[in-house]
Amino acid sequence: GKGNYRHFMEKELHEHPAVLGDTLRQYLDPKTLEVRLPRLPFDPARLPRLTISACGSAFLAGLVGRYWIEGLARLPVDADVASELRYRDPPLAEGGGAILVSQSGETADTMAALQLLRAGGQRVLAVVNVPESSMARESDGALLTVAGPEIGVASTKAFTAQLAVLACLAIGFGRARRELSTLDEGRLTQALLEVPGNAAAILERDAEIRELAAEVAKARDVLFLGRGPLYPIALEGALKLKEISYIHAEGYAAGEMKHGPIALVDSDVPVVALCPSGPLFEKTMSNLQEAAARGGRIMAFTDAEGAPALRRFAERVVELPHACAFAAPILHAIPVQLLAYHVAVLKGTDVDQPRNLAKSVTVE
Ligand code: F6R
Numbered sequence: 001g002k003g004n005y006r007h008f009m010e011k012e013l014h015e016h017p018a019v020l021g022d023t024l025r026q027y028l029d030p031k032t033l034e035v036r037l038p039r040l041p042f043d044p045a046r047l048p049r050l051t052i053s054a055c056g057s058a059f060l061a062g063l064v065g066r067y068w069i070e071g072l073a074r075l076p077v078d079a080d081v082a083s084e085l086r087y088r089d090p091p092l093a094e095g096g097g098a099i100l101v102s103q104s105g106e107t108a109d110t111m112a113a114l115q116l117l118r119a120g121g122q123r124v125l126a127v128v129n130v131p132e133s134s135m136a137r138e139s140d141g142a143l144l145t146v147a148g149p150e151i152g153v154a155s156t157k158a159f160t161a162q163l164a165v166l167a168c169l170a171i172g173f174g175r176a177r178r179e180l181s182t183l184d185e186g187r188l189t190q191a192l193l194e195v196p197g198n199a200a201a202i203l204e205r206d207a208e209i210r211e212l213a214a215e216v217a218k219a220r221d222v223l224f225l226g227r228g229p230l231y232p233i234a235l236e237g238a239l240k241l242k243e244i245s246y247i248h249a250e251g252y253a254a255g256e257m258k259h260g261p262i263a264l265v266d267s268d269v270p271v272v273a274l275c276p277s278g279p280l281f282e283k284t285m286s287n288l289q290e291a292a293a294r295g296g297r298i299m300a301f302t303d304a305e306g307a308p309a310l311r312r313f314a315e316r317v318v319e320l321p322h323a324c325a326f327a328a329p330i331l332h333a334i335p336v337q338l339l340a341y342h343v344a345v346l347k348g349t350d351v352d353q354p355r356n357l358a359k360s361v362t363v364e
Contacts, residue, residue, distance in 0.1 A: 007351045009152035009244070009341055014203055016334055019157040020164055021196040022146040027168035030193055033186040035172040041140030042097035042123040044073065044173040049093040051122060052079040053113040054101035055361065057155040057239060058162060062101045063232035064329045065166035072180060072188075073173035082109035083364075085116065092120040099169070100126045103150060103158040104360040105133020112364070114139060127165050129158050143169070152352045153359045154244050156337050159236065160199070163330045167192055191324040195331065198321040202334045205318065209335055212299055212316055213342030216241070219270050222249040223261065224336070225291075226274035227284045229329040233274050237336030244344040244354050254287040265296040272339070273298055273314075274332045277305035278325035289313055301335055 005011035028035050050069065052062040059081050066077040080088065082100075086109060098117045102110050105128040114135060117124050126139035129147050136142040145161035171188050174180035180188075216222055222241060226234035235251035242249050252261050254273070265271065271291050275284045288298050288310070298314035300306075303322040310317045323331050344351045 006345070007152065009154060009156060009351050012150055012152050012156045013334070013338055013341060015148070015157045016160055016203065017196040017200040019147045019161050020199055020330070023161045023164040024168070024192055024195070026144070026146055027165065028189050028192065033189045035168050035175065035185065035189060037168065037172045038143070039141065041125050044075065044097075044176040046095065047075060047097045049096045050075055050077045051085075051092070051096065051098040051117060052077055052101070053082045053085045053098065053110065053117070055082050055107050055109050057159045057236060058101040058103060058110075060232045060236045060239065061159055061162035061166060062099065063235070064163055064229045065099065065101075065170065067229040068167060068170035068326070069173055072170045073177045074179050075173055075177065082107070082113040086112040089116070092117070092122055094121065096122045098122045098124045100124060100135060100139065101162050101166075102126065102133075102135050103129045103145070103147070103155055105130045105135035106360050106362050108362050108364050111135060111138070127162055129161065153354055153357050154240055154340070159337075160330055160333050163333065164192070164195070167326070167330070187324070188326055191327045194323065195327050198323055198327075198331055199334055201321045202331060203338075205335070206338065208318055209338045210342045212318065213339055213346060215297075215299070215316070216247070216270050216272070216339065217245070217343045217346040219247060219268065221264065221268075222247055222270050222272060223264070224249060224251040224272045224274070225254040225257065225284070225287065226251075227254045227280040230274040230276065230280075230332060233329050233332045233336060236333060237272060237274070237339065240337055240340035241343060243357065244340055244351055245347050245349055247343065254284045257287050257291060262291060262294065265291050265294045267295040267297060269296060271296045271298050272336070273300040274336070275300050275302045275306055275310060276320070276323070276325065276328040276332065277303055278328065281306055285309060301332055
């Protein structure tokens with residue numbers, strides 16, 4: 001049941017800390033600060049190339065995974081939504097590997113991508129939440145997200161659990177390919193181990209996010225912006241808002257604003273920015289300043305280090321617990337999902353069962 005929560009989605013949002021803890025404990029050792037992966041269907045040290053494919057939010061988790069894996073393991077990654085991959089018939093590298101990401105493990109397009117990849121000689125690893133699913137059975141190996149059943153149609157805890165598994169894989173691949181020192185590995189796993197506690201602290205900012213939601217709920221269109229691994233989180237924020245509140249939203253790479261979307265910016269369009277401190281902070285901030293100069297109302301998620309500079313021009317700044325740049329995408333996913341939830345509640349939509357959508361899309 002829903003317990004004391006109004007919706008399954010609210011309950012599942014509040015399970016983020018527990019699910020992240022359970023999932024991370026599965027793949028990393030808190031004592032040695034090492035990633036411990038089960039036997040994989042491919043040797044990451046020998047892979048020439050990796051393909052990531054999935055649908056919807058699971059694909060967006062895969063996109064974050066691409067930034068991490070390319071960055072930490074220097075392994076080239078292609079990422080494509082499964083509905084495109086299956087008909088694009090891409091040339092696949094000999095001896096290549098693939099990762100499919102899915103909560104249900106039953107999504108028709110992702111299953112079709114699985115067949116195509118295996119027929120093309122790729123060794124396929126599935127990151128799935130349902131151990132007995134078709135995807136877990138038919139791939140060459142599976143890593144489980146430990147999210148428990150997800151009832152709300154919009155993915156929440158399963159998404160952050162997918163990120164947690166992909167983060168562990170990126171570290172493991174980095175070590176296998178000799179791109180990461182033991183020291184780097186320790187620093188990154190330490191950052192991941194702090195994620196569940198930080199997630200709990202973010203959920204305590206609920207009232208602040210509800211205030212932000214009251215502003216967003218009045219809008220007809222909303223822009224979500226981020227750079228680097230926060231760009232897929234901007235896409236996730238926009239997807240979730242569209243899906244459950246029916247407000248039109250677009251996620252953009254912040255650097256793309258001046259190539260078109262900035263034409264939309266005026267005082268009626270809230271611009272939700274994912275702008276943690278770190279290597280891309282200054283670049284993202286200057287894109288936000290350009291939007292603010294055109295009347296855009298900037299609503300920024302950042303941390304204590306980023307907040308003072310953003311407060312100079314942003315309408316609202318929500319300060320999240322400080323995390324190293326590596327963990328920031330996981331932490332920023334939580335408030336954008338929470339924001340979508342509160343907007344939907346304010347609009348009175350059917351949060352757990354949005355119109356026209358099904359939890360598991362088993363037809364093409
Ligand atoms: C969005 C959402 C969907 C799913 C997509 C894939 O909130 O839930 O976009 O992520 O339908 O489903 P799975 O992960 O079951 O393959």
